[in-house]
Amino acid sequence: MKTKVIGALALAGSMAFSVAAVANETISVVGSSSVTPLMEVFGETYSQAHSNVFVEVQGPGSSAGVRAATDGSADLGMSSRNLKDSEKSDDLKEIVVARDGIAVVVNNKNPITDLSKEDVTKIYKGEITNWNQVGGEDKPIVVVTRDTASGTRGAFEDIMSLKKKINDITVSAISQRAQVTSGNGQLKTTVANNPFAIGYISLGTVDDSLKALSIDGHVPSVAAIKSGEYQVQRPFLVLYKTSKINPTTQSFLDWTLTTEAQKIVSAKGYIAVN
Template sequence: MKRTTKKAVSILAASALLALTLAGCGNDTTTTDTASDTTEDTSASTLSGAVATNGSTSMEEVMGVLTEQFTNDNPDVSVTYDPTGSGTGIEAAANGTADIGLSSRALTEEETASGLVGTEVALDGIAVIVNADSPVADLSVEQIAQIFTGEITDWSEVGGDAGEIACIGREANSGTRDGFESITDTKDACVLSQELNSTGAVIQAVASSPNAIGYASLSAVEGQEGIKAITVGGVACTEETVKDGTYEIQRPFVFVTKEGTELSEAAQAFFDFATSADASELISGAGAVPVA
């Protein structure tokens, strides 16, 4: 009887030792797997570097949302935006001082012949704006052209209160000006009271002058106080009317690169993101019309 008990104890002890040994092996395997997983995660490549963009002031809202999202997703990448105007941005892409030039007009045949490549990121309506207190609510493209060329000089001629019209426009190398003048057929013929070098300056000038009229990007006009965007030929400047083409005064937002010049990994990643369908909602939220 005593022998049987001693034998049972021995069997139980051996079983317990075997269980501990197996458990130890299991723990070793788990530790090895975890370590392997950790090594695998930390060895994953992380995008880093700097991306320099330069150009159109009208693209400020769009560039703001694209840059914010991209750098949130890629915290080791910095994206700079220098709002110098479309002409300067195109030149920066040509001479390599920017990774990506920004233009609020399509490239000319001469520019593409020189090796520059334009990629549309979005479409933008050029809103015609007047002071918020102006009674004028609608003008035709023809009337707008007549006003900016000096053929119509008083608001009473187009249904407003008597008063000399003050035309506010952009500087010579502005993509917004180029788009506006091309569409209204007023190139090199505008008579301006003020010629300003940014979208914000035009909006401020119109807001501070009861008799002013100007033009600015749809994406920059929305939510601004002191001004109102008039309808053109009865059509409001909205994302929908720009997309379907019923609003006549519109132009593209363009990324400009140089053919044969390879972008850095970070710059290429930003370019790919900005021109993809993933960026569409962001572009729309910034007041422009996505094309992807």
Template sequence: MKKNYIKVLALAGMAILTMGTLAGCGSKNAETQAPDTKTEAGTTSGTTANETTAKEDTATNLKGSISMVGSTSMEKFATALSEVFMEKYPSVTVQAEFVGSGAGIEAVTNGSADIGNSSRNLKDEEKAKGVAENIVAIDGIAVVSDPANTVDNLTKDQLINIYNGTTTNWKELGGADQPIVVIGREAGSGTRTAFEELLKLEDACKYSNELDSTGAVMAKAASTPGSIGYVSLDVLDDTVKTMKLESVEPTPENIKAGSYFLSRPFVMATKGEISEQSDLVKALFDYIYSDEGKDLVKAVGLIPAN
């Protein structure tokens, strides 16, 4: 079992590394075929012999396909999860499409997907249609700028004023005499919804550019003088400057401590509760909430939900 666990984590790492080469385009569809080598499924400590046998039987018999549709911000996590889960269950294929949170919730609502990935909480009207909010991880929203920007710290009010159009030049914040290029996500994006709700800026942002993926925001911020944008914490790299907010860096430790104010849930929504789903989907959630699943969440730069 220890050997299998190490193999699983190694595969997760490979999945994460490959994400660095992905371009930030709008709609993406990923399907990875399971390897031929079978591995044993894990069992929960403290279970009875009958429960263990039942779980092993379920693992042996699991076969078929799981479809996930939704948030581009969840791409790294969803891809790593798919790879590891298919290693554990070789007769299962996990398909993931990354088209935005709103589209993901719509897909699970109308039954065209098993899981709708959303980088925001569900709205009351979405829950009213029978969609269950299953929080699988906590993510921070990082504020990024072009690397040459001399401003590296913003207060909450300063960030609000940049995005509502009150502050338009970096010199007003102690930086260069340079117009601020305000970058954001497209309407329907979970990252945009969470960002605007956290800052109470719903429908009030004055965007210069509205882009359709996390990768596109990163690329635009990295290449545009005077830019500012917001992205998921787990995609940060040295191509951009990462801003401190209220003198606090966006790290998992600071988010857990509650000192960094821009954070949001990663949700894997289902039509009905998890207990009502297929054996395949229930097994996927069992893995996510297991110790191995929590290690995977941490490995992609997120915070376990429980």
């Protein structure tokens, strides 16, 4: 019996040591909900070849990702928009792991297939409020947007000129009547369930549940983004502090730019960077 107890204790100690060792190789990644699906596949693929490394991914939004990388609460941050001047620092580095289009989407029952960039801007400002003003049915437009922490929203506002200044402070020009959703998934569901809704999501997450519109005659596609014809696009950034990065995290970062990782980018419908 004594031998069995000693053996059990030794096994328990070994297991505890093993778990601790694995925990020491955990890479925490926080940020954009648009980058999250790609980062999760990156992490799973990398862990298959590096069994002692676990990549933990959370997607509360780009602003949260920038803060997490800046204050060191996560090893890596994710952003689906360019950094604001106020967020930049000499110690905060960024790498582009992919590029992504932002698709303007409507319900599958909506007859509209194309809008001009100007039309989209006016719809989101609340200046165009009925589908018949852009060649559609005589129905009110239900504008759906993302929350202010969203990198997709930030990039969309920049591209579509949806910012304005009030008392020298830059603020969103998106109508306050717009419905606000917290992620790509919720926005997709909202638009898919409302025949009069319009929204915008990561091109890599578009599926048959809704319809992506062409903008100024250019269909959102990888080819159109690469050629520059479809200009509603943004970078997928991974952020880190040079003073805090460790060899394990650096090796994972280096891997995201390899041919193997970039094939995953393309397979998921995003634009590879090499």
